[in-house]
Amino acid sequence: MNKKRNCPHCGNEELKNDSSKGILYCTKCGAILEEGEIDRQAEWRSFSAEQQSTRTRSGAPVTFTKYDKGISTEIGKGNSEMYKLSSKKRNQYYRLRKWNKRIMDSTERNLNYSLAELERQVSYLILPKSIHEEVARLYEKAVKKGVVRGRSIESIITALIYAVARSYGIPRTISELSAASGIEKREIGRAYRYISRQLDLRILPATAKQYIPRFVSLLGLDGKIEASAKKIIEETQTSKTISGKGPTGVAAAAIYIAAVLGGRKQTQRDIADIVGVTEVTIRNRYKDLVTSLGIEEQIEKITTDEETEEEKIKPRRRRRKKIVSKFKLSQLKQKPEEK
DNA sequence: AAGACGAAAGTGGTTGA
């Protein structure tokens, strides 16, 4: 993929990616604009399964999650056998070691620290390896671009996790990330906006549907509920009931409805706690979804739990109201005594 | 008593002048 940008040296618009060398270069003046992209393809070809297996070499895979991609070495610290060497050799050894360390410049030291932080958060949040890698890759890009300077490393890392998890279709809420990183939600949001602008990330808003599987499993509900909650969202997402509303609230309400329909009713409180919205929000979304789906009577049947299918909505409504007013009357009759 | 419901006021963030 050739990027839309000009060569800063000659202004040439044509830039080329040479994946075998891992560089992005200008076709006119030959300036290298980006390097360090890794060509993960084998440098040999194989024509049979046997060749494939015999030619494959092993070793730890190259990874972005280590600050040096797991391929550098460090000159050993041990002095135990130094006495065997002449003083000249020994001095040379010390010098080499010093320079090798010094070569790990500030960028690498930053990465070293940051990737440890990333590691911590990833394991806390239980995210897949693919996301871990992608965040590490983006973070390195950000550091090289110099956009991390002046901002806290933690907030950038967290913002990237937020972004990548979302683009991988398994979003985490800002509240969860805040709990994992100890950074305020406001700060995460700000860092996220900043970094996605800087790195030109195009990330679609999370949908309620993407939140469902995880919330369902956190609530200990089964696949049936999950499927039916997803269906509820699918059926309503074209209408205007969902758009613009917070996806977590919608997901919570869909799960609530699915659980009621599936005979495994959860309290609004429990769902609210897990999802991270209030009961009120669940109620509001719940109302929206139920009217949008036109399943008021179905829900009511389950909750009242006694009537037969043949009954229509209108008589039921009237009946309920009457019951309510009777109740009110009885309350009123008792009340006047007090106060 | 506990869960569900809903009104009203408050909060933090976005948008557009």
Add this chain to the structure above:
DNA sequence: TCAACAACTTTCGTCTT
């Protein structure tokens, strides 16, 4: 920079089982 605004939260009282 400010005000208007939408979504969501907090709080609290009422209804329902």
